[in-house]
Every structure is written in structure tokens, then in C-alpha cells.
Amino acid sequence: MRSVPKYLVTVLLFALACFLASASDPSPLQDFCVAINNPTSADSRKYRKRLGSNVTLVNVDKLPGLNTLGISLARIDFAPYGLNPPHTHPRGTEILVVAEGTLYVGFVTSNTDNKLFTKVLNKGDVFVFPIGLIHFQFNVGKTNAVAFAGLSSQNPGVITIANAVFGxxxxxxxxxxxxxxxxxxxxxxxxxxxxx
Structure with a gap:
């Protein structure tokens, strides 16, 4: 019986280690399910109206065909000076494109330095909010604004900071x-x- 050369075993082990090191859990399935009849309460709508923004989300809860695809979409409508307040998506990176209007957007890096990155976006501009970081969008124009966001999760979740802390x-x-x-x-x- 012929033995396998040591260098070939080493190369195979190295290749396996590289594959395992680059592998990640893409979280294609929902990690929890809370059974409620109306996830958008009247209080939430009232709060959004005061802020001058409305988010229409298409995720796996609204479109079951997204299950295991790792994507979702949101349309964000802004009244003049409307705000999508500081929030985070714990399970998804967001890429935002402005369809109408002018938005001031930004995100804050992690607790190591809390650096704020901002940009004023006009129609056609794109911005990326990394997974899990606090971010916001604010309509700095005198007219309505519309943006579309793609998220890298079928169920990205959202934690609105003020709601979570004070509500x-x-x-x-x-x-x-x-x-x-x-x-x-x-x-x-x-x-x-x-x-x-």
C-alpha cells in the first residue's frame, strides 16, 4: 500500500483550515418566531407619524418565498424634514438608494471609537450601513423623499434605539x-x- 506524501497531507489540511476559517453562518432561517396578530401597533404608527417617516418592509414574514434567500427590501418615505431615527439591524447589512429627495445619512462605528460617518445623498446616490451598527436617515429637503433599502437577511430585525431604551x-x-x-x-x- 502506497503512503500519501506528507506535503500533500499538509496542503489538504491547510486547504480545509482555510475553508473552515472562511465559512460562516449566513443565518438563512428565522432564528425565532413570536406569534402576534398585528406587529405594527397603533403606538408605533403614531411615533412614526411624529417623526415624518414610514418604512414599508418586505421580509420573510410578508413574503414567505424569501425563506432561506437571505434578502429583504424596504421602502422608506419621508415627509419634509422627516427622520428614520437611530436604529440597528442585528442580522443584516443595509444598502440604501435614494429615489427622490435629499437625505442626510450616517452610522456610528462600534464602542471602540464611536466614529460617526455621514453623507448627504441626492437622487441616485447609494450608501451602505454595516450589519449591527446604529444608523439613521434624515430628509434635509423641503420636499418629500423616497429611498429603497436592500438588506442582507430575510429577517434583518430592527431595534430603534429610543423605543428600546425609553419605551x-x-x-x-x-x-x-x-x-x-x-x-x-x-x-x-x-x-x-x-x-x-
Whole structure:
């Protein structure tokens, strides 16, 4: 029986190690399911109306055919000076293209340096928001704006920062928020009232 040369075994092991090192979990399937009849509550719509933006998301919940494809799409409509507030998508990178209007957009890097990257986008401009980073879009024009976003997940999720912090149910202990934001408890109480 002929033995395999050592260099060939080494090359094969190296190739396998490179393959495993580059492999990742693309999360093609939903990682959780919460059964609710109406995921967009009246409070959420009221909050969006005050901000002057509306997001229409097409994800695996609305289009089951997206299951395992790793993509979703959103249309974001902005009133003049409308805001899609600071938020994050924990499971997807977002690429945004402006179809109408002018948007001021940006994202903040991770906690290592919290560097803000911003750009003013006009019709046809494109911007990328990396997965998991806090980002926003703000209509700086006097007319309506429309943008389309492609996301690299069938279920990218969204965590709107202010909603999560000041509108959690049950509420976060005001002592925690007072210390975290270094403000008076009355400020925290006022902010929490905005999200009830």
C-alpha cells in the first residue's frame, strides 16, 4: 500500500483550515418566531407619524418565498424634514438608494471609537450601513423623499434605539437610565412618557 506524501497531507489540511476559517453562518432561517396578530401597533404608527417617516418592509414574514434567500427590501418615505431615527439591524447589512429627495445619512462605528460617518445623498446616490451598527436617515429637503433599502437577511430585525431604551415594557429602572445618561430623573420620566 502506497503512503500519501506528507506535503500533500499538509496542503489538504491547510486547504480545509482555510475553508473552515472562511465559512460562516449566513443565518438563512428565522432564528425565532413570536406569534402576534398585528406587529405594527397603533403606538408605533403614531411615533412614526411624529417623526415624518414610514418604512414599508418586505421580509420573510410578508413574503414567505424569501425563506432561506437571505434578502429583504424596504421602502422608506419621508415627509419634509422627516427622520428614520437611530436604529440597528442585528442580522443584516443595509444598502440604501435614494429615489427622490435629499437625505442626510450616517452610522456610528462600534464602542471602540464611536466614529460617526455621514453623507448627504441626492437622487441616485447609494450608501451602505454595516450589519449591527446604529444608523439613521434624515430628509434635509423641503420636499418629500423616497429611498429603497436592500438588506442582507430575510429577517434583518430592527431595534430603534429610543423605543428600546425609553419605551421598553416593563420600563427600565429609571435609576439605571439616570446614571447611564447622566441626567436628572425628571428628564428620564419625560422621555419615557413620550413612548407610552
Amino acid at each position: 421598553s415594557n416593563p420600563p427600565i429602572n429609571p435609576d439605571v437610565l439616570t446614571k447611564a445618561f447622566q441626567v436628572d430623573k425628571n428628564v428620564i420620566n419625560y422621555l419615557e412618557q413620550q413612548f407610552k
